[in-house]
């Protein structure tokens with residue numbers, strides 16, 4: 001494909017907070033590069049249409065060179081027709097008194113039909129990123145309704161958790177974010193997720209590399225202090241950052257979620273170099289995660305496909321945490337199975 005051939009990107013929930021932070025960056029060329037024209041399709045439900053239409057007007061007013069067209073629709077078949085990248089952001093938020101089963105059931109009614117519409121009309125190379133929560137299991141539901149699309153094209157976002165972890169580490173070590181590589185988010189995009197620094201690498205200004213645990217031991221005053229800091233500060237801070245943002249901001253993360261979605265799709269389309277990153281992808285059984293779950297792994301992107309980084313040693317405490325997060329994913333899967341959603 002020539003760099004100039006237009007790409008179609010569908011964003012659901014386009015009238016919402018994340019949509020507003022996401023669309024302008026896509027239109028400016030942040031995913032495919034400024035030389036590739038983008039056709040945007042904005043999918044909303046009636047309550048969100050006006051907001052999406054307003055966003056479309058503003059997109060026009062930016063006069064982005066890479067923006068080929070913007071279309072707002074409430075018709076999923078139209079929204080996904082010929083789409084190359086589908087960002088499934090719109091989801092049903094948890095309301096008062098709603099149990100997890102109610103939430104999964106409400107989201108099944110969204111992600112099932114959207115998966116079917118992707119199956120019916122998307123481009124052969126379609127790539128899907130689910131952002132709407134519970135993201136991993138919503139991806140599972142959408143994939144189950146798209147039997148003709150390779151299941152590995154359905155992914156869920158843990159890049160925000162990865163970026164949050166990078167930022168916490170950079171702040172603690174007082175180093176640039178870009179100097180830290182090879183950290184991992186395992187499991188579910190929920191409070192059970194497992195931020196793991198054991199394979200992390202720190203690159204100094206002189207290009208010399210050293211293990212991140214060693215750098216942390218030096219900064220915190222010994223290896224024992226690192227273990228305590230990981231357990232009591234770093235892991236809970238990253239895993240509960242979504243709740244912290246909601247508490248402080250009064251609504252859930254939006255610009256940072258949009259930035260992470262851009263990072264995920266850009267790397268998927270254009271490839272990763274150097275460090276791996278984290279994404280929730282279809283498990284092939286790697287690291288003991290049951291096949292068929294959409295779980296976060298260390299991943300590299302090559303030739304437009306995510307590949308799980310193989311061969312990493314996993315310490316017993318990290319493995320136990322991963323098992324806990326995977327159990328939660330299995331429970332969610334079993335619940336949507338019992339509801340007939342997958």
Ligand code: NAD
Nearest residue numbers: 013015016017018044045048090091131132133157160257
């Ligand atoms: P929001 O409420 O501001 O916007 C959601 C939009 O989705 C609304 O405009 C709504 O009308 C629309 N919508 C609902 N059902 C739809 C459907 N069937 N089709 C199309 N549009 C539909 O919410 P937001 O802040 O933009 O967040 C969106 C989702 O992303 C939430 O589920 C949130 O929990 C999740 N989220 C995930 C991450 C992550 O890291 N994976 C991070 C932040 C937020």
Ligand code: LMR
Nearest residue numbers: 133241242243245252253
């Ligand atoms: C986040 O990680 O910021 C969100 O998933 C939180 C939420 O519940 O919307």
